[in-house]
Amino acid sequence: MHRISNRITRRTFLHRTGLTAAGLAASGLASSRAFSAPAVLTAPIRSQxxxxxxxxDEKxxxxxxxxxxxxxxxVPSSHLYMEAQIFAPDSKRFVLHRSASAHGGSRSDPKHQYLLCDLEDDYSLHPLTxxxxxxxxxxxxxxxxxxxFVDETTTGGGKLTLKRVNLDGTDRRTIVAIDxxxxxxxxxxxxLYPLSTISSDGKRLAISAFLGDGQAANGPFGLMVFDVEKGSVRLVIHGQTWCNMHPQYCRxxxxxxxHDILIQENHGCETDARGGITRLVGGExxxxxxxxxxxxxFRNMPWGRDGNEACQGHQ
Structure with missing residues (x-):
């Protein structure tokens, strides 16, 4: 989809299309609901x-x-959130996800999966997970x-697995499992934060997560960096104010x-004992x-928290 004219806001465009945040959902189609969708797609979808x-319109x-x-x-489908790295370098293929909104899908939803869209193959969709x-x-x-990632974590326990699959759906591998x-x-x-970020050389992947043990409110969050060649992970920064980090590797x-990662710090953030955010950001x-x-x-970017301007939206 090409860029929408700046005379039409994203909110207006979504309203016109009859779509919600699940921007690719087929809302309002006259299809029968008599047959429910399969829990998992296993074969390519063509001609949709x-x-x-x-x-x-004229504007x-x-x-x-x-x-x-x-x-x-x-079943609603959606693009991934705006900073996610989901296009192949030729811009002819990209990843979206099924049974999800732009902010992610539910880890308990069997219908949620990632699909590859091939623009040159009549926009065909190919299941990847x-x-x-x-x-x-x-x-x-x-x-x-x-x-x-496959998120099977619980507060203070469970398992987190990093996997890799070829964009044609073959050769699925486990890189590392953390239990x-x-x-x-x-x-x-x-x-787990619903977005990861990958380094420009493809060797490292970063993602944030809650690190609390479930015993007290306002536990820490942290940024994990995975070495995809060595199958290792390290925690590089953590604290209570990193509840909405939006990590992005330098391109x-x-x-x-x-090796640089842009991160957001939410001063005054408050959470419950299980990491649920009760206040996203405070007066600071x-x-x-x-x-x-x-x-x-560690470096500070020269904007925000000066009484004149505030960081809002996305970096």
């Missing part, structure tokens, strides 16, 4: 794409084309792999810059930092 000239940019990709009447709890997908910079405290810590990750291919507001993926070289 539908061009929607009814969503274009739309010349040449704009809107294509509806999915058509399951009782089948596991319950699949989350936080990232496409490798070379377009060869999809990395994702004990993170190395050199007493922390067990849970309540530079420079050897040093490729949020600010943005950069940290090297080994936990060193």
């Amino acid at each position: 794409a539908k061009r929607r000239p009814d969503l274009i 739309s940019p010349p040449g704009l084309e809107v294509v509806q990709l999915t058509a399951e009447p009782d 089948e596991e319950l709890g699949a989350t936080a997908a990232s496409v490798s910079p070379d377009g060869r792999y999809l990395y994702y 004990s405290p993170l190395p050199e810590t007493s922390f067990r990750p849970s309540k 530079s291919t420079d050897a040093e810059a490729s 507001g949020a600010d943005i930092h950069v940290v090297r993926d080994d936990g060193s070289n």
